[in-house]
Amino acid sequence: MDFAKSDIQAMLLDSADRLLSENADVEYWRHQRGGALGFDEARWARFAELGWLALPVPEAAGGLDGSIEDIALLNIALGKALATEPYVSTVVLADHVLKQAADQLRAMELLGDIAGGTLRIALAHQENGAHPLGVEARGTVARASGDGYVLSGAKIMALDAPSAGQFIISARIEGEEGTGLFLVPADAAGLSIEPYALIDGTRAADLAFADVALPAGALLVGGNRGAAVLREAIDRASIALMAQAVGAMEAANKVCGAYVQERKQFGTAIGSFQAIQHIMADNFIAAHQARSMLYHALANADQDEATRSAALSAARLVIGEAGQVVSRNGIQVHGGYGLTDEYAIGHYFRRLMCIEKQYGDLIQHGERFGDSIFG
């Protein structure tokens, strides 16, 4: 067991420090939120230049073949800076699915495009009324038709969809068991996209498929493996999101620590009040335990599915709760200023709330972990 960073990890964090620190502030966040995509495409290009988009890509496709630990460390930095780029969707989720695709030649091409920053892919798997931890498609169906498929149905809240060139869509394949994963271009005929912002400034969309015609090659992963691949991909996305949460919490604590030393009430810095000190202690504990659980999830990321998902849900439980503690307390110590869009803490608050609820929330992960304990 060794917590020290490898050379590549140190380089990664160093590059993150340099690129992100200049823009980790309220002005930048508010400006990005007002833009069309919620992030700056020029900075996305910088992500590509720094190799971040190639991080989990296999060397064969020109990537860095990075580990899940590498991804987690980079995402801690992204979380600290509240980066709104679609990194998790494209580089964690889509990459993992593509690496499992049947047609590896085509997949490597796509991964190369991702690494180069010219292609973004978003996953759309969630259906209205479905359990957030379920991955089997129900209301989206692919019918065989000629050489290819015709897709119909609807998805909700596909994260980062508005900026994606392609979507990975989960669908039941008529006449087959299981759930297949299809690659669908954003401009496919019959696909309608309703984009919207989330409270943290990132974007999502609801998708509807009205007999969208797809070529045979659109099927990335067949029904026999689609659900398992999706679960793996989402678990990795969860780890990346938890890393962002840890980064966001640690950054929020820094912001609050500085604020309570600066802000005066009753003639003294509010940090001199024991009640404020204890709130800050609680926040430190929460963020510290959150990082511990990120390590726990990472240590189990490559175990069998039962072990992996139990560890992941336990981590989601602790980290989700910690995010609430840190951000709610953070607002409380800021007083009224915490409720304005002009102080950083409110931005951390909204980001942490989003992370808590994406790919299953506190309650659902708590239930899944409880079930894993008592069977």
Place this chain on the structure above:
Amino acid sequence: MDFAKSDIQAMLLDSADRLLSENADVEYWRHQRGGALGFDEARWARFAELGWLALPVPEAAGGLDGSIEDIALLNIALGKALATEPYVSTVVLADHVLKQAADQLRAMELLGDIAGGTLRIALAHQENGAHPLGVEARGTVARASGDGYVLSGAKIMALDAPSAGQFIISARIEGEEGTGLFLVPADAAGLSIEPYALIDGTRAADLAFADVALPAGALLVGGNRGAAVLREAIDRASIALMAQAVGAMEAANKVCGAYVQERKQFGTAIGSFQAIQHIMADNFIAAHQARSMLYHALANADQDEATRSAALSAARLVIGEAGQVVSRNGIQVHGGYGLTDEYAIGHYFRRLMCIEKQYGDLIQHGERFGDSIFG
């Protein structure tokens, strides 16, 4: 709506003040706990003299025909003083069952004996492995035999059983639906009693019935009404226990408030530390909300069963939790002294823990209340 005390209520509280205040201290509690029954029979006789044992007894049987509010107010005083007398078992539970008994002549006699202090009755309804809120008997069976019945089976944790002259036993009547309630003398042949102390110094017993022969008149309430009567009786007992909890919390808060003003650390009274002040504020809030919920339960005590039991469970939830907050915080502000048997707070702690778990605990009442909301 009127929170002012009636004349009889004022008199009741006045007499309670006089009788109980002289013995509401650690010496007394420790002494009683060492005795055979866990309470002082002489004081029980004083309860009778003051009319407390006649409080809910009908005037026809020489009682005061008191209301559930009267009972609650007296039990607040008993709770403040941590009285270990079997008041709830005998005067609340047994009284209520007797008032519903088929043979009212005999019942009035028994109620008269209770009022006079010469008879104590304990309820034994709980069976091992049964749901704590269930009242239907399963493992205890009464078989018709000649003019009477033969009882077999077992009960656990019959509160106050070691000092009772008679028991009310719930039993399935062979060949009938429902649960009947039987009166069984403590010295009945075939009845074995395993008495033990609880952590708060009160007593309970496990009972086993090896073909205990009972006369026909032993059946107080038939199978058609037994469960409903038992539920009513237990709900009233729950109200009395909640009142004791409210009294115990308010007394514990007094004790703690005085202690933190007296105890010095770092050269100053610990009550001057904001952390301690906030703990005490939390305790005040908890006790205050507990009393509010006692009122809520009282206001609904005579409603239909669904309304009554929902209100009662909501109250048990708030009061059970409040008892834990008050007593755990109370020990924390006492430091090491809170863990000794020589300070009052530890006695309140143990009593409140007992009340939280008797006749259904926090979890079970929470579930019952939740079910009542969403059906």
Place this chain on the structure above:
Amino acid sequence: MELRLDPDLETFRTQVRAFIDRVLPADMKERQRRKVANNAAVPDLLQWMRILDDHGRAVPHWPEEFGGCGWSPMQLFIFNEELYKADAPEFDWGGTHMLGPVLYTYGSDYLKDKFLPMIREGATMWAQGFSEPGSGSDLASLRTSADLVDGKYIVNGQKIWTSGAAHADWGFFLVRTDKSVKPQRGISFLIIKMDTPGITVRQIPQINGEAHLCEVFLDNVEVPADQLIGEPGMGWTYAKFLLEHERTTSSFIYWSKRELARAKDIARGETMDGRRVADDPAFRARFARAEADLLALEWSVLRVLAHEEFDAPEAAAASVLKIRGSELQQEITMLQVDAMGAKSLRFFDAAPVPPPAPTDVWPDYAPGRTTVALINRAATIYGGSKQIQKNILAKLAFGL
């Protein structure tokens, strides 16, 4: 001790309900029910005041001579509860519940005649200028000055968290009229017209997309001396009177009851693989706890309204209402949000335009829940933070 509700009050409730049903315009009710923003739209709020005033029920809690209804505290409780339940627009509390009572208790006849009718008739919104950037929970340290020069007060300073100031024609302010005495004694209570030269209002963007709270900058603002309420230097006393006058308001009991009912609807409406969120045991346990806590809060309100005899100062009971009331507002709005899961994360514009038409995916309850939940973190901050309230409570109840 009689804990059941007086049957007469049930009759009163029926009458109130029928009254509201009759006078509350359906479109206003619908706008109010479906609004995304935390605050009611100003035109609806003012129009509703005028409707109530037409029926003599705009300020039922005021003395009858100024337009009150002479109702008992329990009647007022029921009236308010039914208003909220019916999705009527909130009152402009600043005018009706804060300024009003100070005015009719301490104001000159001139001020009473001029402003009480304006408040009652919903002629304008009122801005409340108490907090300052350097004095949040520490109100006594406020620095905005009002110097009497030639029969006018010249006001200089800055206020913050002045809710609704951008839409208010008038405001009431705490200002320092005497710097030579100790902080609490130099404060006065001043009415200021918001379009007076020298006043600049800046809306503060909030984390929920609204900009209801404002900064108000006062630069040599001239205010007629007769707009000072009561005696100079008594502002602190009046502000305390105002807070104590409304002991139960801070419980938000009516609001929380309505919102809990809405949370219940959402938990019944949202499903996971065909199972209602309401049937998820963990969610249901949390909901049960919140509903039980809300019942406790309601009884605590009733105890204060009935002036229950009590071991501690009554102010301690009021402090409990503020602390638990604010915590419950937060928990209840989060129950709404959590019942919607990830769907709660969608941002809906809080501008006073109709929200998007409901769909299967986005039912009419969806827009607004998160908007309100986010800004509700303020509930434990304004009006004396939770930490301050606990300080006060420890002092009142235990002398600490």
Place this chain on the structure above:
Amino acid sequence: MELRLDPDLETFRTQVRAFIDRVLPADMKERQRRKVANNAAVPDLLQWMRILDDHGRAVPHWPEEFGGCGWSPMQLFIFNEELYKADAPEFDWGGTHMLGPVLYTYGSDYLKDKFLPMIREGATMWAQGFSEPGSGSDLASLRTSADLVDGKYIVNGQKIWTSGAAHADWGFFLVRTDKSVKPQRGISFLIIKMDTPGITVRQIPQINGEAHLCEVFLDNVEVPADQLIGEPGMGWTYAKFLLEHERTTSSFIYWSKRELARAKDIARGETMDGRRVADDPAFRARFARAEADLLALEWSVLRVLAHEEFDAPEAAAASVLKIRGSELQQEITMLQVDAMGAKSLRFFDAAPVPPPAPTDVWPDYAPGRTTVALINRAATIYGGSKQIQKNILAKLAFGL
């Protein structure tokens, strides 16, 4: 960064497990597993030390020259974890983990030669005399005095919470040897034989029926001057060294893991109308939370053991272990209690006699759970209360 356990350590774990299985007497294990009291019976504790010492594993964490095993922190972690898991009696921590390290770091050769073997061999229990009636969390204010007179220290004063003092032959005490300097600098670390004339021990009855904690009265107790460890006036430094030396001990991680496993067994064993308590959703949710929190605590321990590079002082991480460790001890023991429902309320005598034979109603896990849970309220009090720990943490992590 390598977060998976070194495979060599799994081999080590297998060896440790086999070793314990071989040397831990079955009857001792059974007594330990079924004991009602919170603390191990003294004879078992001492005998177990002797058994471990026979195999050179009584004090594996000490330097090898004094009998340690030269193991890595991770090996020690696994050794301790397996000891607890096997229901071995606890160490006498006072001797092995508190006095021992101070002694071999600061003690004279005379003291080391005399006492280190005694500790290692389990020759006696050690009383720890730090707290005093007037100084709980405020240790620096202690008043027990030791005046050097004719080559002997004359000790006068009173200690409290001296655990196990009634069974201890020796004790180590913090005493004030110099009243003229500032409080922290006048304290020394003194070894005292408990049967020295002038010492009176009173066992303090506890809320759980035990009387493990004691008061120790010292009345003109004569102590040879060479029983003072290190330099006079350095006691405060040594006490801090001792606490910092055992950064991860306060987490109680091994103990809590075993007790959580026991809570799981109880939740599987107790039923309600045929349904296991483990299948009650509310109970399961609480259990899941505790298990997840315990995993977080374990990883926090591992981070300290591995000296992870860290943004805040390492002492902050240690403070987290103490706070969360104590809270989890309490939550886990309450899970055991709550799983038993009302049955948990039965009082079982904590005297070191065998508990009643198990029955269907009272399985062998029943006696002792509540005894331990009750006294565990102390976990957030001793060794610096939770409030003090949070003060420290706020200072270390944020400079507050």
